[in-house]
Structures are given as structure tokens and as C-alpha cells.
Amino acid sequence: MRHLLNDGNWEVIAVTCDLRAPAALRMQNMGALLHQADPASQAAVANAVRSAYGVFFVLQPWDLGNTNSDPEKELLQGRNVIWACHVARIKHVVFSSIINPDNIPSGIPHFDNKVEIERMIQKKQLPFTIIRCGIFMDNIGYSFMRLSDNVFSSYFAGATALPFLSYDDVGKCTVHLFNNPDEFLGQTLDLAGDLVSGEQLAGIARKVCWGRDFFYGSTPPFLIRVFRPADYVIRRYFERYSTGEGQVLMIRALQRSRSLFPYLKIVEDMLAALIR
DSSP states (O other), X not given: OHHHHHHSSOOOEEEESXXXXXXXXXXXXXXXXXXXXOTTOHHHHHHHHTTOSEEEEOOOOBOTTSSOBOHHHHHHHHHHHHHHHHHHTOSEEEEEEEOOTTOXXXXXXXXXXXXXXXXXXXXXXXXXXXXXXXXXXXXXXSTTEEEETTEEEESSOTTOOEEEEOHHHHHHHHHHHHHOHHHHTTEEEEEOSEEEOHHHHHHHHHHHTTTOOOEEEEOOHHHHHHHOHHHHHHHHHHHTTSSHHHHHHHHHHHHHHHHHOTTOOOHHHHHHHHHO
């Protein structure tokens, strides 16, 4: 949003469920026009995009606590946005999906739903660019990759290289896509700025903190499988990109990302701001 506004080429309309929400008010203060619409309402979404040149959309299947997802809600949102873009004859649709360089289903509902929505976009023959985003590095230190007493902890194995991307870079890339449609229409891009394992993460933290000790700890897989089965499936999903052909595909995705968008942040940049 901020990068589209700063670019100066676009009038930006932010679609929100609640015009009084803090995030909506921040967008308004930055210069965006606000439009209220429930993504579960086909008519409301169609009304929101009816005069737009392009639409960037990301789906929100999570509850307010960000702990439980509703796969059917996500698919409904996706269908409504796709239908609205088709009716409005949107010239460029950018969809934020999940990184998946081998195109194999994951068994994770909110991952596989995005793959299904990608198919819907293509079946409807919308003018699209799909960006399949890596894990957001902004969540390191919180969420799935916690930091406490100089120990990073997560459900990922310490040697599993994870594809990281920053929130800010999604905005920068989206502006680039909208400004260069001839180059990117019809493309699906697996997007990552860095490829770092938990063990490497601890090493980078030591580097940016001038030798302070940092460590990485992984929850034993049998405990994850018993008590957090959904997290275990996510762990296994990313492990397949750490060896063999999956690893080759992920490295190629990283190289292509950095070739197309050389400004993508690396984990070291983010850690320097987090823990210094």
C-alpha cells in the first residue's frame, strides 16, 4: 500500500471490512481511499473493484486470534474476488499465494486453497500475475520463530532451509508488477529474498550482535506430530525443499527472485533491526 502510494502513478483504493479499524485509518492517513466491503459478499466485492485498473488481493482465512483458519471462508473470498475482477474487466490481477516451486499439493488446507485459487484465476482467463510468497521474515522473534533468552525456537528442524521474504518487499514487488505488465502478465513467481535454516539464523544473530551467543532449538518431531499435527505437516512441507530436486527448485526460485528484484531484503538485514 505505502509503496503504491509513494510511486505516484496510482490512485489507491483500500478495501476493508471496518472503516474504523486502526489498519484502515493508517491506510487513509497515508493517502488511500477507503471502501468498505465484506469479502464474503460477491456484490460488495464487485462494487469495490468496478472502476479499478488493477487489483492486488490476499486472502484472510484466520480468526481474530490468528490461531484457527476456515478453508471454506478462504475459498469463498477467492471466488468472489475472481468473479468481481472478471465482471469489471480488471486489466491486471496480482494474487499473493504461498511459495510452491514444485507445484505439488502440501496437505495443508490454507496452502492448498491458494493453489486452487491460482487455478480459478487461470480458468477465468484473468490477466494475472501470481506471487507465491515465502515465509515472512518479519515474524522472526515472534509467532512461529520465537526468540527468548538468545534462543530461537520453532517446530522446523534446525537444518531445514526456509525461504524468507519481508512484508515490505511484497509491496515493492507489487508496484514493480503493476508498472511493468508486459513483462509480468501471465507469470507465476515463487518469491523469496533469502534461504536460511534455524541453525544458520542463530549464526547470523551472533554476527550482527558482535559475538553474542545465540542458539536454535527445535521441538522434537514426535511431540509436534502428537500435539500440533498441523504444524508437523508444515514442517514436512518445507523439509522437502531442503534436499534433492526440491532443494534445486527452491534455490532456483531464490536466484530468480533476486535477479528480478535485487532489492529484496535478506534475513541479516531484518535481524540487525530486531536484536541490536
